[in-house]
Amino acid sequence: MRFKTLLIVVSVIGSGLVQDLVAQEVSFTHVRTLESEFNFPTDICGNEQGDVFVLDGMNDRVVQLKSSGEVVEIKPQRESIYKAVGIAWINDDLWIADTPRSRLLKMKMNGRISQVVKLDHQTEPVDITAMGDNIVVTDRLNHTITVLDKDFKEKYYWGTRGEKVGEFINPGFLAPGPENRIIIGDILNRRVISFSPSGRYPQIIAKPGVEKGQIFRPKGVALDSQKRVWVADGYTGAIQAFSISGKFLGIATSEGKNLTLSAPMGVYIDNQDRLWVVESFASKVSVWRMK
Amino acid sequence: MITAKRVIIVYAILSILCMSAFGQHNPDGRKVSLDCVTCHVSWHDNIDPDKSLLPDIEAPIQIQGMPARIPTAAMCFTCHDGTVKDSRQTFASSNHQMDMDVKHADIKDLPLDKDGKIYCGTCHTPHSLKPTRNGGLAPFLRMEKMNSTLCLDCHSNQAKSHKNHPIQVRVSPDHTMPESTFWGQDGTMECMTCHPIHGTEAVVGVTGNDRSELCSSCHEAYFNIKLTDHDLTSSLMNKSSDIGPDFGGNDPCAACHVSHDGQANHMWAMEIDPKAGENGYCIGCHSDNGLGQEKTFTHAGHPVSKITLRKSIPALGIKAGDKLLCKSCHDPHQWEFSSKHAVSEKNEEGTEYTSFLRLPDDAQGRLCVSCHTGQSSMFNSDHSVAREGFQQLFRESNTLNGQCTVCHGAHTDALQGSTEDDPYTILCMRCHDGQHFATSVVHNNHPIGVPFKSKSDLHGYEKDGQTLLSCNTCHDPHKWGKTVEQSQTVDLKGDDRNSFLTISNWPEPKLCLDCHPEQETLLNTDHDLTEEDKSACSLCHAPHNAETEYGIFAKWGDAPGASFNEKHCFSCHSEKGSGSAKLVEGYSHPREFGILTPPARGTGDWLDFPLFTEAGPTMTVGHIDCFTCHDPHKWSYKSKFQELGSENEEGNDLTSFLRNPSQLTLCTDCHGESTLWKYNYYHDPVKRKRY
Numbered sequence: 005m006r007f008k009t010l011l012i013v014v015s016v017i018g019s020g021l022v023q024d025l026v027a028q029e030v031s032f033t034h035v036r037t038l039e040s041e042f043n044f045p046t047d048i049c050g051n052e053q054g055d056v057f058v059l060d061g062m063n064d065r066v067v068q069l070k071s072s073g074e075v076v077e078i079k080p081q082r083e084s085i086y087k088a089v090g091i092a093w094i095n096d097d098l099w100i101a102d103t104p105r106s107r108l109l110k111m112k113m114n115g116r117i118s119q120v121v122k123l124d125h126q127t128e129p130v131d132i133t134a135m136g137d138n139i140v141v142t143d144r145l146n147h148t149i150t151v152l153d154k155d156f157k158e159k160y161y162w163g164t165r166g167e168k169v170g171e172f173i174n175p176g177f178l179a180p181g182p183e184n185r186i187i188i189g190d191i192l193n194r195r196v197i198s199f200s201p202s203g204r205y206p207q208i209i210a211k212p213g214v215e216k217g218q219i220f221r222p223k224g225v226a227l228d229s230q231k232r233v234w235v236a237d238g239y240t241g242a243i244q245a246f247s248i249s250g251k252f253l254g255i256a257t258s259e260g261k262n263l264t265l266s267a268p269m270g271v272y273i274d275n276q277d278r279l280w281v282v283e284s285f286a287s288k289v290s291v292w293r294m295k
Numbered sequence: 296m297i298t299a300k301r302v303i304i305v306y307a308i309l310s311i312l313c314m315s316a317f318g319q320h321n322p323d324g325r326k327v328s329l330d331c332v333t334c335h336v337s338w339h340d341n342i343d344p345d346k347s348l349l350p351d352i353e354a355p356i357q358i359q360g361m362p363a364r365i366p367t368a369a370m371c372f373t374c375h376d377g378t379v380k381d382s383r384q385t386f387a388s389s390n391h392q393m394d395m396d397v398k399h400a401d402i403k404d405l406p407l408d409k410d411g412k413i414y415c416g417t418c419h420t421p422h423s424l425k426p427t428r429n430g431g432l433a434p435f436l437r438m439e440k441m442n443s444t445l446c447l448d449c450h451s452n453q454a455k456s457h458k459n460h461p462i463q464v465r466v467s468p469d470h471t472m473p474e475s476t477f478w479g480q481d482g483t484m485e486c487m488t489c490h491p492i493h494g495t496e497a498v499v500g501v502t503g504n505d506r507s508e509l510c511s512s513c514h515e516a517y518f519n520i521k522l523t524d525h526d527l528t529s530s531l532m533n534k535s536s537d538i539g540p541d542f543g544g545n546d547p548c549a550a551c552h553v554s555h556d557g558q559a560n561h562m563w564a565m566e567i568d569p570k571a572g573e574n575g576y577c578i579g580c581h582s583d584n585g586l587g588q589e590k591t592f593t594h595a596g597h598p599v600s601k602i603t604l605r606k607s608i609p610a611l612g613i614k615a616g617d618k619l620l621c622k623s624c625h626d627p628h629q630w631e632f633s634s635k636h637a638v639s640e641k642n643e644e645g646t647e648y649t650s651f652l653r654l655p656d657d658a659q660g661r662l663c664v665s666c667h668t669g670q671s672s673m674f675n676s677d678h679s680v681a682r683e684g685f686q687q688l689f690r691e692s693n694t695l696n697g698q699c700t701v702c703h704g705a706h707t708d709a710l711q712g713s714t715e716d717d718p719y720t721i722l723c724m725r726c727h728d729g730q731h732f733a734t735s736v737v738h739n740n741h742p743i744g745v746p747f748k749s750k751s752d753l754h755g756y757e758k759d760g761q762t763l764l765s766c767n768t769c770h771d772p773h774k775w776g777k778t779v780e781q782s783q784t785v786d787l788k789g790d791d792r793n794s795f796l797t798i799s800n801w802p803e804p805k806l807c808l809d810c811h812p813e814q815e816t817l818l819n820t821d822h823d824l825t826e827e828d829k830s831a832c833s834l835c836h837a838p839h840n841a842e843t844e845y846g847i848f849a850k851w852g853d854a855p856g857a858s859f860n861e862k863h864c865f866s867c868h869s870e871k872g873s874g875s876a877k878l879v880e881g882y883s884h885p886r887e888f889g890i891l892t893p894p895a896r897g898t899g900d901w902l903d904f905p906l907f908t909e910a911g912p913t914m915t916v917g918h919i920d921c922f923t924c925h926d927p928h929k930w931s932y933k934s935k936f937q938e939l940g941s942e943n944e945e946g947n948d949l950t951s952f953l954r955n956p957s958q959l960t961l962c963t964d965c966h967g968e969s970t971l972w973k974y975n976y977y978h979d980p981v982k983r984k985r986y
Contacts, residue, residue: 044383046376062383087384089377103377130378144379167329176378191378192333212329214339215346221373238373239336240348255348264350267372284376285369285386 684732
């Protein structure tokens with residue numbers, strides 16, 4: 005019995021080593037580049053209507069790229085979203101993680117802030133996403149995950165600063181995963197990991213490293229129609245795909261070379277499986293189509 | 296089974312060894328923690344080049360011979376993009392930023408990138424100081440930023456002397472700098488107070504070349520300079536400058552001051568003559584070819600630089616030991632002392648209240664009296680400019696009407712243009728000329744312009760190496776004298792106790808005797824008629840407006856006598872006079888006979904036998920008068936009889952104010968043996984009856 009268990013462990017380790025040797029490439033073609041005089045934009049999201057929203061916090065605005073191709077600037081009325089980091093489309097509303105002011109803002113398309121959710125325990129929200137009936141927020145100050153109900157009332161939070169599984173060092177961008185799991189980029193632990201909403205049943209998706217199949221600065225995460233988890237590496241500039249169980253599925257390439265983007269942050273995959281990447285350091289958004 | 300177990304054990308051991316070998320190591324081979332590779336990305340061991348995702352960076356910094364690969368803005372941005380810390384503002388700023396060329400700096404200990412440019416790691420390292428909020432956040436700086444230590448490591452030249460704006464100095468609590476401003480310990484000013492390294496502005500409150508907002512944050516009072524003639528951006532707006540300052544903008548400071556690397560102290564923007572010392576800042580413009588050439592001045596005005604002030608004068612910002620400078624009296628930033636508003640028009644002519652004076656030369660003479668405290672008593676006297684007559688004169692002469700500047704030119708000779716040698720007389724006669732309000736002194740005055748000797752070294756004016764007598768010999772126009780110093784009134788009739796005399800002439804006539812000590816013999820004789828307000832001299836002599844030019848005799852009533860001298864004597868020696876006990880009933884020597892004076896005869900001095908005409912003393916031919924035989928200042932021609940035995944002591948031929956012994960007179964020359972008989976006949980009515 006002990007032998008079988010040990011054999012399984014060894015097999016898992018072995019399969020991991022072998023898996024690294026068979027990395028795949030996922031070819032992309034460049035669709036367009038949206039610059040729109042961005043100033044270190046951070047995050048991106050979209051809705052079912054095909055509209056895409058880019059958070060251009062340093063310019064205190066959101067830039068909307070309508071499905072029609074029209075680019076619209078949304079300036080917040082009265083409030084400010086200066087230095088906000090995260091943005092999400094939740095239940096037909098645009099929500100912004102107003103990071104330095106510890107709050108979440110619901111913004112109408114005319115810029116009116118229709119709801120302000122003040123977060124407790126000095127949370128500095130980095131990203132926000134919906135997961136079933138819950139709203140999940142990452143916190144760069146306390147290194148925690150806060151879960152709110154559908155009315156944006158805090159239900160609980162979990163996590164602490166640390167390197168163990170279940171601990172975080174600067175949890176960053178989020179994406180809703182399959183089976184009601186939440187995918188979190190654990191930035192300075194250099195890993196991507198998924199949890200149940202309550203923080204249990206962790207599953208490492210991407211491990212630390214600077215080789216293909218590894219992650220060094222996990223930033224934006226997104227799920228495509230094939231349930232592949234795409235992860236942007238803020239330092240190497242690579243975009244890589246993993247399975248929800250942690251299998252490396254491929255690295256994004258274009259014209260035979262790895263995509264090397266400029267400090268990629270938020271990523272968004274639209275209903276056409278096009279990959280939108282915020283290249284923050286270059287202050288632009290690039291759009292890629294999977295071949 | 297055993298073999299299988301061995302295989303498994305060996306595999307497990309190898310796996311553990313592999314895990315150990317595949318940890319992280321620095322270039323020295325030491326195993327490092329995961330924290331290290333958070334930034335030292337190349338320290339990941341055994342990176343397969345075929346799989347490596349590391350960007351191809353030519354690492355500018357090496358650590359122990361290996362590329363550190365970290366000193367790039369990209370690495371820093373991976374955390375400072377808002378997800379860990381938000382330094383996007385820093386990256387967006389063009390301030391002290393990556394890729395900045397090293398200018399105005401002497402890099403000593405801080406690292407630059409491979410191109411010799413500044414990058415994040417020049418100032419920051421996560422290995423260094425931990426963040427602290429003691430006096431300001433120190434975000435992993437390589438050096439302490441308090442006391443500007445970090446800045447001065449490269450910019451040491453910016454801390455030199457006063458050519459740069461001072462640092463580590465206390466700032467007024469009334470400053471209006473932004474809340475986010477960095478202050479040193481105890482609120483001192485540091486480099487980063489004005490230069491927020493990663494702020495939105497390169498320098499707080501500076502737009503282009505206009506530093507008005509920044510400067511006014513702490514130096515608001517200096518902005519009273521706006522629109523004055525010292526606001527060169529206004530007064531010289533349309534003039535081109537080839538001397539450095541910027542006259543083109545709206546920053547009035549910029550014309551004269553630069554924040555760093557000034558040409559001289561005070562962050563001076565223009566070159567100045569180093570020999571001119573502290574006054575060079577003023578003279579640089581107020582010279583014949585300077586920007587302020589319309590207001591040049593000569594050295595005939597108030598002396599500067601060579602005077603060291605002995606006491607502190609807070610109102611002028613002067614400390615004991617300071618030298619007297621232009622700025623002692625002038626605040627170049629404020630046109631008008633009492634008002635904060637700007638001038639009403641350009642090139643407005645200055646007054647005693649404006650002219651960039653620190654204090655006005657008003658009715659209290661505040662500016663001048665700050666130092667010349669002893670002169671303040673003048674302000675309650677007839678010499679005060681508050682007198683109505685003064686105001687009238689000012690209107691006529693269009694001069695400054697300050698309490699002091701009415702007579703004194705601060706920067707020019709008040710008598711500029713005059714061809715006369717005696718400045719004091721000219722100045723006094725502006726008012727005392729008989730045409731204006733002041734007492735006229737135009738007739739029969741004490742002689743001036745003559746050499747004199749005085750015990751007290753009285754002043755005069757200098758000419759040809761001599762001190763000549765002038766108004767200021769006897770008068771100090773700033774000090775009325777005893778009476779008025781106790782009174783607030785003016786228009787008092789002066790007497791020997793006051794009258795702006797340099798030395799009080801009462802009860803003893805000290806002023807007169809200072810130059811005429813030989814006349815002291817008058818005192819205590821029967822001719823010493825000192826009264827309550829008149830000295831022994833003043834009864835007979837009037838230094839101004841006298842009845843006669845010779846002897847400056849005071850005016851007398853209609854006393855009998857054939858000559859002025861006789862009338863003068865008989866005014867007392869008459870029945871109603873104070874000398875009624877010594878009436879001279881017979882006196883007049885026949886005037887039809889002219890008599891040669893001793894000089895004319897060649898027999899001695901005029902005073903041996905002074906003769907007179909109707910016009911006064913004569914050196915040739917005259918007639919006998921009272922003073923021919925009598926010297927009213929001496930009881931006796933012999934000093935041993937000078938002392939009076941008692942009041943009203945009867946005289947004899949040794950005393951009786953006789954000038955000389957009878958035998959030395961010239962009487963016998965004409966009268967021979969009948970001299971005594973004639974003398975008695977004409978001088979003594981009692982004896983006359985005997986004949």
